[in-house]
Amino acid sequence: MPEPTKLLIVGGGPAALEAVLTLQRHAPERVQLTLLCDRDEFVYRPVAVAEPFGFATAERFSLAGVAADRGIDFRRGTLRSVDPAAHRVLLADGSELEYDILLLAVGARAVEALPGALTFRGPEDAAPLRERLEHLDRGAPVRIAFAAPPETSWTLPLYELALLSVEWARERELALEAWVVTYEHRPLSVFGDEVAAATAKLLADRGVRVWTGAFAEAFEEGKLWVSLEGGLPVDLAVALPRLVGRRIPGLPADAGGFVPVDAYGRVTGVEDVYAAGDMTARPLKQGGLATQQASAAAAAIAARLGADVDTRAYRPVLRAMLLTGERPRYLRRPGAAADEAPWWPPHKIAGRELAPYLTAHPELRLAGP
Numbered sequence: 001m002p003e004p005t006k007l008l009i010v011g012g013g014p015a016a017l018e019a020v021l022t023l024q025r026h027a028p029e030r031v032q033l034t035l036l037c038d039r040d041e042f043v044y045r046p047v048a049v050a051e052p053f054g055f056a057t058a059e060r061f062s063l064a065g066v067a068a069d070r071g072i073d074f075r076r077g078t079l080r081s082v083d084p085a086a087h088r089v090l091l092a093d094g095s096e097l098e099y100d101i102l103l104l105a106v107g108a109r110a111v112e113a114l115p116g117a118l119t120f121r122g123p124e125d126a127a128p129l130r131e132r133l134e135h136l137d138r139g140a141p142v143r144i145a146f147a148a149p150p151e152t153s154w155t156l157p158l159y160e161l162a163l164l165s166v167e168w169a170r171e172r173e174l175a176l177e178a179w180v181v182t183y184e185h186r187p188l189s190v191f192g193d194e195v196a197a198a199t200a201k202l203l204a205d206r207g208v209r210v211w212t213g214a215f216a217e218a219f220e221e222g223k224l225w226v227s228l229e230g231g232l233p234v235d236l237a238v239a240l241p242r243l244v245g246r247r248i249p250g251l252p253a254d255a256g257g258f259v260p261v262d263a264y265g266r267v268t269g270v271e272d273v274y275a276a277g278d279m280t281a282r283p284l285k286q287g288g289l290a291t292q293q294a295s296a297a298a299a300a301i302a303a304r305l306g307a308d309v310d311t312r313a314y315r316p317v318l319r320a321m322l323l324t325g326e327r328p329r330y331l332r333r334p335g336a337a338a339d340e341a342p343w344w345p346p347h348k349i350a351g352r353e354l355a356p357y358l359t360a361h362p363e364l365r366l367a368g369p
Helices: 014-026 045-053 063-070 123-134 156-171 193-205 287-304 354-360
Strands: 005-010 031-037 041-043 060-062 073-076 079-083 088-091 096-098 101-104 109-111 142-148 176-182 209-211 216-220 223-226 230-233 236-239 242-244 273-275 318-322 329-333
Touching: 005 014, 014 031, 014 063, 014 287, 014 354, 031 063, 041 063, 045 123, 045 156, 060 063, 063 073, 079 101, 101 287, 123 236, 142 156, 142 216, 156 176, 156 193, 156 318, 193 209, 193 329, 216 236, 273 287, 287 318
Parallel strands: 005 031, 005 101, 031 073, 101 273, 142 176, 142 236, 176 209
Antiparallel strands: 041 060, 079 088, 088 096, 109 242, 216 223, 223 230, 318 329
16 A cells, blocks of 8 residues: 555644545545644634623634544644745744645634724634623613624624624613624625525514615724714624735735635645635635535545545535524525524534534533633
């Protein structure tokens, strides 16, 4: 038997784990897998919108535990650069790792998009938002604006935050008026007309006021400043971030720092290097799409190594679970909003390999922070 191919996967998010599981299903004896990540845990980030309101907590899973369960090597370290000619990566501590094939899934950086507002990026911002909510004046009606600036491509968490805040306030008998301020012409229009109409009705039924086609510019002195609208008086402004690429030395990148890849995840102009997930130059950044892209890249690698696998180009199918404070809504493009999950298990990250794996391995969960 030939020596297994040294495959290095860098990252610890949904795309990286989907790639690990896909490659092990297709080519378990053909690859020597190493997972490199700058942290010890995989955080189920999409659920973080519920943390400030006490409805749920983003679960955390041990990456070392995943590696041990799957029989692969796990290395803790931070990627600094890639040397494609030498087939090696340089880490922040000065050490190096060699590879035959490299698959990168290091995500993107979330930065402030609306000056003055509380930027909600995920679990790291759950506590600050909770603190702001607890300090709101309970003696008078409170108005909170949830804003999606034009640089925000994935707006679903915005609607979840608004809906969950209404339910949180209702349980506490707090007079709260939730606004959504978004550049979209209709709520969640990326899913198509049926989902947009259903979402608009849901928001109206819950008393959430929606400003569409509105370009939020800043929050200061108690006002959310919106192009053409002027200053809207609000007590608290919460905004989604914009994402920027990580610009890895040795790899190509577009103006935003994102890595260009083809439909099979191959990095443009670089031999033996693949990339998947939010670090790539696809316009919509979402966990489920990241797993689909990683699956396509992993299958292409397995086929390249001689495995009998049907390779398919990345053709995104958009699915999402919308947390509402009551029953979740399941969204799909094309399609409509549904109360029952059209995929199983009904995770927010609908990865073919990742969702069943996490469901089957509760022992890998870590205690909350």
